[in-house]
Amino acid sequence: MLDQIAAESRLFEAWSDEPWVVDGASVRVSLFCFGQGEDELRLDGKTVAQINSDLTAGSTDLTKAHRLVENKNIAFMGDTKGGAFDVPGELARSWLRMPVNPNGRPNSDVLRPWRNGIDVTRRPRDMWIVDFGSGMSEQQAALYEAPFQYIKEHVFPERTKNRRDAYRERWWRHVEARPALHSALHGHSRYVATPRVAKHRTFVWLDQSVLPDSRIFAFSRSDDVFFGILHSRFHEAWSLGTCSWHGVGNDPTYNSAGVFETFPFPAGLSPDVPAIRYEKDSRALAISTAARKLVDFRDAWLNPTDLVEMRPEAVSGFPDRILAKDTAAQAVLRERTLTNLYNRRPQWLIDAHAKLDAAVADAYGWPVDISDEEAMAKLMELNLSREAIGAGATSGKARKPRNPTPEEARRAPQMRLPIDGGLSTATTKEKSSGNMFGPQEAGAKRTRRNVRRAS
Template identity: 30%
Template sequence: VGGKPIPLRQNVGICHIGCYVMGTGFVVTGSEAETWISQDPKNANVLFPYLSGHDVNQRPDCTAVRWVIDFGSLSESEATCYRAPFLRVESRVKPERQRNKRKQYRERWWQFGEAQRTMRAAVQDLDEVLVIALVSKTVMPVRVPTGQVLNHKLGVLATSSFATQAILSSSIHQLWAIKWSSTQGEGVNYSPTDVFVTFPQPQWSEGLDGAGRLLDETRRKVMQERGLGLTDLYNLINDAAISSATDQDVARLRAIHVDVDEAVVAAYGWPDISLNHGFHTYRQMKRWTVTPATRVEILDRLLEENHHRAAAEKADSNGSAKSRQANQVAEGQGTLL
């Protein structure tokens, strides 16, 4: 299958970029945030955990180390009501912003550079969302609570679906991400526009939901019990020198990823594909994944499916446009008669 993937309307509005704070003065330590809240409880309205890609990749519980001052869409006069946070931003952010070439950044210096209001609106009714570190070796979505500020180094998916978590944790999605993202050594620069928006997801199934739940629960338990971040854990899973016979946790997670891949392939309706998991290298990245021959077949089928869906969306759009034109003509004729 030739050509490049085409953006799919069905995937638009789901994967967003986190907030671009634009000013280190917004960022505070946890102890500073606690002190300010103890001094004035209302400061809790503008102080939040600040989750980064590094936190997601390196911390066993994927929680934020730092906090951030977030005045949201408050006016300057409203922001001054939060005295300690406002003084911090005024002294450390304002001077930097005043030198910025962009008028909006200069004039609204107490607000984030890019608050990503569309993303916030998309997740406001969710207790949890899926996030992917935009630069990582793992290319794995992680389930995190809302109610915190998500950094611009995170791709934020406005869903808490375990089925979606399974799909995006599969070798199928990972291969697509590696194929259509830029890479640096063993790292992948995940692009929501080039990867997620073009990725033709399979239909939801109970098998996907169950596989996603099992992966999330098991991986979370192993990470916390062993004090391993996501990157360190997958370094073990993808290390051919570590035998499944000698590390039960690694063996269990490898087996779960096989189940995840099988559930995803079944959801696509591809019973003829043999996954044959093992340790294989693709673009300098050695992983516990499907064979090279299977990889080529999967990427071909995904691209073919992408083109098929894009064509269907285009035809539907053209049909809708013609229908609207016909209705307008009919309405006009009715008026004349």
């Protein structure tokens, strides 16, 4: 909506992020005023040259960034289970150790380690999940006796109450199993993951056997170069400039359409280029080396070898378990989380990121000390140029219209300006929409946001 207001009117005063407590609800809001005139432009109480539709004052308006063809089908939201399919690790291991089922298959076919946002930002909780995939029939699933019986007792009662026919009738499957994600990850031994909502924008490696929850975004790449570019300060700044903010902590979010698919990678290192094609590129080698060093240092801090022991899983095909050597070690490890690490930012972490940032800057052809503002301007130029090149690759053929993504649908204009009616009419409309409050005649708007709690 703000995109349309900024295009058709004039934002002259705004507060980008304010706490708001009313009727017991504690949320954060943005307030903005718009209309024609020559009023001085003010953002968060300061005079600025312009106010962009994302309520920033920079000369680079990232809301105008386009989704890039070269970034498509790489980033995926994780699985939405829709019931108590998740089980403690010890229960899963008892099923893994059972004899094969009547179909001659082991329970490992339908059991996977499970990770959500908390497992990434804190420490893995040793949770597993029963996963019958997106195509297994109820009769086929029942042949995995113990896991099936468990979800029949813990999932079936609730799913039979679901209003959606597909969820109710196919109760033994996850509500959104993300088959496209599974297809994209096929052939990879690992993949990159990041929490959808987190205080710090961190990226981690997950083993291909791990099923990511919907609170995680997964990327179907397994090369260190891709990981390193994502974990550079340039992608972090881009993500903060294109994301929304959620939760009590007002933490930044991540998504595929607005954040990842708009981000332009260095030329020749984009996600549509197989890693094998740039494995000898000096730029790629520098990024890869720096990225591996960062991960090695982090892993050594998270799981010091004098505090942990590696133990093979109950059956093959899954990553080794990382276990504390004793209760004293367990107490120390409890505080060794990615969130705590990035809160502290020890010098070795700063240095490791600086080396990675330098390698990525060089890949773009930029000076190492380039400012974030200048980098965003250059990334925006790259984004717009590549969109034009991508559109020209159709050789003049008209593209078939596609359905908008949920993110595009959410951001699509909901009204046309000017809005007819006075205060009472406008207020009634706004209350019915549930996302705006305030006097329409003066052009003042107040939008509620950030009402979801961070994981």
